[in-house]
Amino acid sequence: MSARAFRACLHCRSRKARCDLGNIDSPKDPPCARCRRERVKCEFAPSRRGGSRRKKPSIVTSKLSSPTDQPTASASSSPSDYTSDNIHPAIPAAPLRQPSQAASEGSSFSSSSKHLNGPAELAAQSLHNPEDAMNLLVFQAQPGADARISPHARPDLSKFPLVVEGILSHEQYPILVNLFFTKMHFFFPMVPFTRIPRTPEEMAKFAFEEQDLASVIVVIASRYMNEGEWAGLHEKTWAFFKTRLADLMSGEAATIGTVEALLLLSEYLPRIRSDDSTALHEQENRMAWNLTGMAVRIGYMMGLDQKTFITSSTPGSVTTEDNQLNRERLAWTYCYLFDRQISIRIGKAFWSRGPGLCFHAQNDNEPAAHTNFPSLKPVAGLQDDYASVVQAYTDLTQILTNAHDILYPSKDRTITLVKVGEYYKYLDAFTRSMNNGFQTNWQNKRWDTAPMADGVWMSFHYLRLYVSSFAFQAHVQRSMSNYSPENGYFAWDLISSPDAKFVLEGADAATEILKICTNRIHSTVGLSWLPWRFFLFFSHAAVYLLKALFIEAIPGADQRGILHLLKHLIVALSSDPQHPGARYARLLNGLMKTFCAGKDYWAESMTRAASPTPQTMDSSMGDATERQPSVSNGGVMPGGDVGGVDFNMDTIDMDWFDMTMSDPFTTPAEFSHILFSHEALDNDFWTSSVGMQQAMSGDWGM
Structure with a gap:
């Protein structure tokens, strides 16, 4: 093997070509053969070998390093x-x-x-x-x-695009920004306390430096302000931001704030006027998926996917460069988390195709969250432990992604798993990972902001439900070959089925999700501020319980309580007619009527299931904010039962709960087809009436 030349001229280095100076042992003086042949000046960079030397401001020399060797x-x-x-x-x-x-x-x-x-x-x-x-x-x-x-430009709120267009006033802007950061920001914290605007000067600076993020915050917060001077503001701000989306699609420049803005908007979708619930639901799915995809593509364009592999270069101190790097890492983390969640929920391909996140795992000795997301570490009196929230969502999303890739890699593979039944070993492994891994590490974690804990544990129970649903659906599909009205879906009873533990695990997870909704979030008036994904979690959990009740997979002693819980969920989601939750409540109520048509004793039970009496509520409710969490087999969960929830029954049309209607939207015979879709519980398909119609047609290619 020939020896390597110790020097190369700038021209040869730029061409990545060998610099030929003749014999390696006795090289000739410049020019080299290539420079002499091409008649260019042959220049050599000064050598830095042989020890430490004072650095010279040579731009050319700094550019000669190999790109792969530099961070x-x-x-x-x-x-x-x-x-x-x-x-x-x-x-x-x-x-x-x-x-x-x-x-x-x-x-x-x-x-x-x-x-x-x-x-x-x-x-x-x-x-x-x-x-x-x-x-x-x-x-x-x-x-x-x-x-x-210009770095010397003075921040001025008058230059904020929404103010320039006359859509937003100087007085409205700080109100909306404060509303977002006090009611919604902590569910998916992206902005550390050092960047949250509080004073008028900080408000103007935030609007000046983060135009896209500030605009989306106004769009999100204005959805909850729809009276008096606020009427129509949400529609106007959303119409204005849609022009910005068009500019981004056309190649306009974007920032890290743009990525954050698109991700937030995908979880707090703007209000869409439509009388067709089916078309509206499909549009929301497309909007959330496309917004997340746009954020991911911009992240790739800005190189954010490479930032998760870089660590801070100044341990023990924080520089401006470190803050920027931490923000970029956090933005890409959310790109990954949101992409996995929305794609799995609606059954679409992932936008991000690269490797997963490269972070330390959570452990008891050293909280990895504070290392992975240092800008979100807890600061007494200023910031809760936001870093741990992001770390918890990261851990859950990693398990969810693995479960999806193993159980739903393709339609053919999923059908094979169902028919052969080899999914047991996978479900056991996922159950151990959730219970012995995630729950062990996080069950003692306490956050000062209660809704943050509720969001984490709802996501945990949704993961349990997602994994267990596979066995539940597989059993129903296999039982169809031997189904008869006399024998039902189980040869003897649920316990005799090999899928029993997973069916019951799923029922427990679904129940815990709905209890958090009705016992904690609704009772503390926090339901309106939830991101969109949690309403789909509620819908998924409710449909699972309805299906389990219909095929008699729920023990008789628990059926009455499940029905009451579902009724209370509908009441909770219907408390605000303008909120998307009311639409899901109507769909759920219609599905309950259909199931009830096939189970006469349900109708009788629901007729007797009156709303909680004042005495019951007074004796069991107490102050919802003072109840301490307790550890159940599903994690840290609030105490109390369903009957202790204070529902405002006066604002609800109780005709919704007339379960003896003689004209449901489908017959029990047709409805049996709804039970046999291997895709239904893989996403939020069941929240759409179109999904139910497709399931009833049996068009699944099974």
């Missing part, structure tokens, strides 16, 4: 600055950013090129792809194009 630079916080993924940390950010593909394939043209003098230094710039070539061309044509926003 990724933090992105600039300027709303329009895009940087290369593969430049030296000491080099300032570049005006353009190449979509991150791998650590060795990004654009290497840096903003330091603004100071390059002469063709030799320009030639030293790497040329990996067409984007690098275009950067060089644009640099010469527009040398000052990157100065888009």
Whole structure:
């Protein structure tokens, strides 16, 4: 093997070619063979070998390092600055950013090129792809194009686009921002306390620096303000932001705040006027999925997917670069979490195709959350332990993704698992992971903000329900070959079935989800502020219990309590006619009527199931905020039973609960088809009446 030449000229290095100076043992003086042949100046960079030397401000030398050997630079916080993924940390950010593909394939043209003098230094710039070539061309044509926003510009709320257009007033803006950060932000915390605006000056600065994020916060919060001077504000702000979405689709510049804004909007969908619940539900699914997908694509364009592999370069201290890196890592974490959740819920492909998150796992000795998300660490009196919330959601989403990939890799594989029955070992493994892993690590965790804990444990029980639903649906499908009205869906009873423990596990998980909704969140007037996903969790849990009741998978002693719990859920979701929860309540009520048509004793039970009496509520309710959580087999759960919930029955049309209606929307015979879909419990399919009609048609290709 030939020895490696110890030097190479700038021209050969830029071409990634061998620099031929003759014999390696006695090299000739420059020029090299290539430079002599191409008639270019043959220059060599000064050598840095042989020990520590004082660094010289040589831009050319810094650019000669291999891109794969350098860590990724933090992105600039300027709303329009895009940087290369593969430049030296000491080099300032570049005006353009190449979509991150791998650590060795990004654009290497840096903003330091603004100071390059002469063709030799320009030639030293790497040329990996067409984007690098275009950067060089644009640099010469527009040398000052990157100065888009002056760092000395004074933040002024009058320049906020919604204010400029006359849609929002100076007085309305801080009210809406405060509403969001006090009522909704903590469910999916993205903004640390250091960036939450409080004073008028901070409000103006936030609107100036985070235009997309501030606009989406206004859109979200204005949905809850629909009277007096606020009437119509939500529709106007949403119509305005849709023009921004069109600009983003057309290639307009985006920031980290844009990614955060799109993700938040996917969980707090804007109000859509429609009388067709089916079409509305499908539109919401598409909107949430597309918004998440746009956030993921922008994240890829900005190189955020590479930031989860980078650690802070200054242990023990926090610099501006560290804060920016932490924000980028957090934004991509949410991209991953939201993408997995929405794609699995609606049964679509993932937007993000790369590897999973690269983080430390939670353990008892060192809370990994504070290492992974340092900007969200608890600060007494200023910030709850937001980092642990994000870490908990990350742990749950990793298990959910693995469960989906194993149980639902393809339609054919899922059908094979159902028929052969080899899914038991997988469900056992997931159950152990949830109970011995997640629950053990998190069951003693306490947050000062109660809704944060409720969100985490609802997600945990939804994961239990998601995994257990597979066995439940598999049993129902297999039982169809031997089904008869006399024998039912079980040969003897539920306990005699090998799927019994998973069916009961799913029923327990569904019950716990609905108890959190009715006993804790609704009683503390927090239901209106929940993100969209939790209403789909409620719907999934309710449908699971209805199906379990219909096939007699619930012990007789528990059936009355389950029916009462479902009734209370409908009342809770219907407390605000303008909220999306009311629509899910109507769909659930219609489904209960259909099931009731096939079970006469349900109708009798529901007729006798009167609302809680004042005496019952007074004796068992107490102060909902003072009840201490207790550990059950499902995790940290509130104490108390369903009967202790204070429901405002005066505001509800009780005709909804007339379970003796003689004209349900389908017959019991037709409705039996609803039970046999292997896809139904893999997503929120059951919340749509179209889904029920498709299930009744039996068109599943089984």
